[in-house]
Amino acid sequence: MLARRAAPLLRPLHPHCRCFSSSGTTTSPHPALSVLPAYLSPTEQSLLLRHSLALLDQPARTSAAGRKRRREWLKQHQRHNPPWDPAAPPFFMADDAYAWEEGHFDGVIRRYREMLVRDGMWRDVAPPAGGGERSALDAVLDKVYALVPAPPTTTTTTTTATPPPRAPAASPPPHLIMHLLHLASTGSIAPHVDNLDAFGRTIVGVSLGGARVMRFERVSAGAGKGEREREGGEGPDRFDVLLEPGSAYIQAEPLRTHYTHAVLERAEWDGRQDRLPTDQRHS
Ligand SMILES: O=C(O)CCC(=O)C(=O)O
Numbered sequence: 001m002l003a004r005r006a007a008p009l010l011r012p013l014h015p016h017c018r019c020f021s022s023s024g025t026t027t028s029p030h031p032a033l034s035v036l037p038a039y040l041s042p043t044e045q046s047l048l049l050r051h052s053l054a055l056l057d058q059p060a061r062t063s064a065a066g067r068k069r070r071r072e073w074l075k076q077h078q079r080h081n082p083p084w085d086p087a088a089p090p091f092f093m094a095d096d097a098y099a100w101e102e103g104h105f106d107g108v109i110r111r112y113r114e115m116l117v118r119d120g121m122w123r124d125v126a127p128p129a130g131g132g133e134r135s136a137l138d139a140v141l142d143k144v145y146a147l148v149p150a151p152p153t154t155t156t157t158t159t160t161a162t163p164p165p166r167a168p169a170a171s172p173p174p175h176l177i178m179h180l181l182h183l184a185s186t187g188s189i190a191p192h193v194d195n196l197d198a199f200g201r202t203i204v205g206v207s208l209g210g211a212r213v214m215r216f217e218r219v220s221a222g223a224g225k226g227e228r229e230r231e232g233g234e235g236p237d238r239f240d241v242l243l244e245p246g247s248a249y250i251q252a253e254p255l256r257t258h259y260t261h262a263v264l265e266r267a268e269w270d271g272r273q274d275r276l277p278t279d280q281r282h283s
């Protein structure tokens with residue numbers, strides 16, 4: 001279970017460190033934010049990204065114009081040497097092969113595609129059981145679901161109680177609203193606080209594709225120290241974290257409602273500006 005697996009990772013190394021170690025230890029600047037670098041291995045990332053893109057690309061979820069754009073791009077790129085291969089990294093087609101939503105209804109997200117994953121949907125894109133791929137995908141999904149804290153239980157467990165039947169990995173657990181978000185290389189998310197009623201008290205993200213900077217800013221940044229401690233807890237008023245592919249983050253209270261978060265289109269990260277985003281990102 002995650003709680004046991006992740007417990008040693010949830011301790012901040014240094015309260016203001018902006019650098020990630022690759023040792024699997026979180027380096028979050030805020031006690032209510034956990035960042036788990038390399039939570040998924042490269043193989044797990046590839047599997048999840050490929051199947052997530054396949055879900056987003058299902059004909060029922062795309063427009064006629066989008067499918068035409070995709071067909072034309074594919075036709076052109078099959079003539080390349082080597083031709084574009086959907087089963088090989090980077091798994092994304094070029095930006096101009098997708099029909100992006102230009103702006104979210106409230107203007108927060110720009111140049112993106114998104115969907116909610118409902119019961120059984122991963123089965124629509126996983127190959128039939130028998131090959132190892134389906135069980136490998138299930139294992140990755142279980143690892144992602146394990147990041148989400150279980151809802152509090154009201155019943156007492158006794159040693160003789162039979163555990164509830166395990167839900168198939170193809171269906172997100174009932175306490176998880178699973179949202180796929182594919183950002184164009186020029187896509188971004190403006191600062192916002194997610195609606196508490198719609199999304200619950202904990203927000204978990206798994207990053208795939210291009211690295212991006214996530215910026216957090218205390219909503220009541222102007223408040224005095226005493227008030228700040230009540231509204232958002234200890235931690236700097238504004239900080240950035242680098243979301244590298246394969247990393248996961250967990251935003252818990254009080255950060256989740258007292259800080260905005262944003263995914264920047266382009267940002268400097270410890271002098272690595274030139275190595276940062278020109279890539280699409282999937283979360
Ligand atoms: O892509 C992410 O990790 C964050 C997405 C987000 O903030 C949102 O959809 O509200």
Ligand SMILES: [Fe+2]
Nearest residue numbers: 192193194261
């Ligand atoms: Fe958000």
